[in-house]
Amino acid sequence: MNNTRVPQPVYRTARLADLDQIIAIEEAVFPEGPQYYMLRQLFDLHGSDWLVAELDDVVIGYALILSKDGRALLSTFAVVEHLQCRGYGRELLACAMERCRETKVGTMWLTVRPANLRAARMFKEAGFVPDRYVDDYFGPGAARDVMECAL
Numbered sequence: 001m002n003n004t005r006v007p008q009p010v011y012r013t014a015r016l017a018d019l020d021q022i023i024a025i026e027e028a029v030f031p032e033g034p035q036y037y038m039l040r041q042l043f044d045l046h047g048s049d050w051l052v053a054e055l056d057d058v059v060i061g062y063a064l065i066l067s068k069d070g071r072a073l074l075s076t077f078a079v080v081e082h083l084q085c086r087g088y089g090r091e092l093l094a095c096a097m098e099r100c101r102e103t104k105v106g107t108m109w110l111t112v113r114p115a116n117l118r119a120a121r122m123f124k125e126a127g128f129v130p131d132r133y134v135d136d137y138f139g140p141g142a143a144r145d146v147m148e149c150a151l
Contacts, residue, residue, distance in 0.1 A: 007055055009088055011095045014050035014062065019043055021059035022052070029078040032142065042075075051099065053079065053092045061088055063096040065108075072100045074110035085118070093126050101151050108151055111137055111144035123147050 014022065019040065026033045043050065046066060053061035061079035065072050074096060079089040100108050110128065112120050128147040137144035 009053040009055040009060060009091075011051060011053050011092060013048055014043070014052045014059075016043065016047065018050075018052050018054075018059050018062075022050070022062045025059070025062065025078050025080050026076065028081060030076075032138070033076075051092065051095055053088050055083075055088075061092050063092055065096050065100060067100065067103065067105050070104070070106045072105040072108045074108060077110070089119075090122060090126070093122065097126065097149070097151060105151055107148055109146060109148045111146050114143055114145050120145065120147070123149075 023036055023039055026039065042064065046064065049065050049067075051063045051065070052059045060083050061077075063077045064075040066075045067073070074093075077089075077093070077096070079092065097108060108128075109131070110123065111134075112123060114120075114133065124147075126149065128149040131146045131148045133143065133145050135143050137146075
C-alpha cells in the first residue's frame with residue numbers, strides 16, 4: 001500500500017517578494033514574455049490581482065487577472081514546467097475563476113497559443129469556449145486563440 005502524500009500547494013495573493021520567482025517561471029514558459037520592468041509595473045498597479053501557487057515556500061505557478069466593466073482577462077498564467085500535468089494549474093485556474101465570481105465578474109477571457117493543446121484542453125474543461133483566432137495577436141507570427149467563459 002502506497003501512503004505517499006501528494007504535496008498540496010497554498011493558493012494565495014502574490015507578494016512583491018514573489019516577483020523574482022514569477023518572472024523566472026514566465027521566462028521559462030514564455031520565451032517571448034515581457035521584460036522584468038513590465039511585470040514589476042503590472043505588480044505595482046495590480047498586486048492584489050496576482051495569485052500564486054506556493055509549494056514548500058516556492059512559487060510554482062501564478063495567474064494575473066485584470067478586470068474592468070464586468071469582464072476579466074487572465075492576462076498571464078503558468079505553472080513551472082516540471083510540475084505541469086499534476087492538477088496545480090487546474091486548481092490555480094479554479095481559484096482565479098472563483099476570485100472573479102466573488103468580485104461579480106460575469107465573463108472571463110484569455111488567449112492561448114494555438115499549439116499549446118494541453119493548456120487549451122485545460123481551459124475548455126474549465127468552461128472556456130473558443131471565441132476567435134487572431135493571426136497576429138502579439139505581432140507578426142504570434143497567433144493566439146481567444147477563449148471566453150461565462151461565470
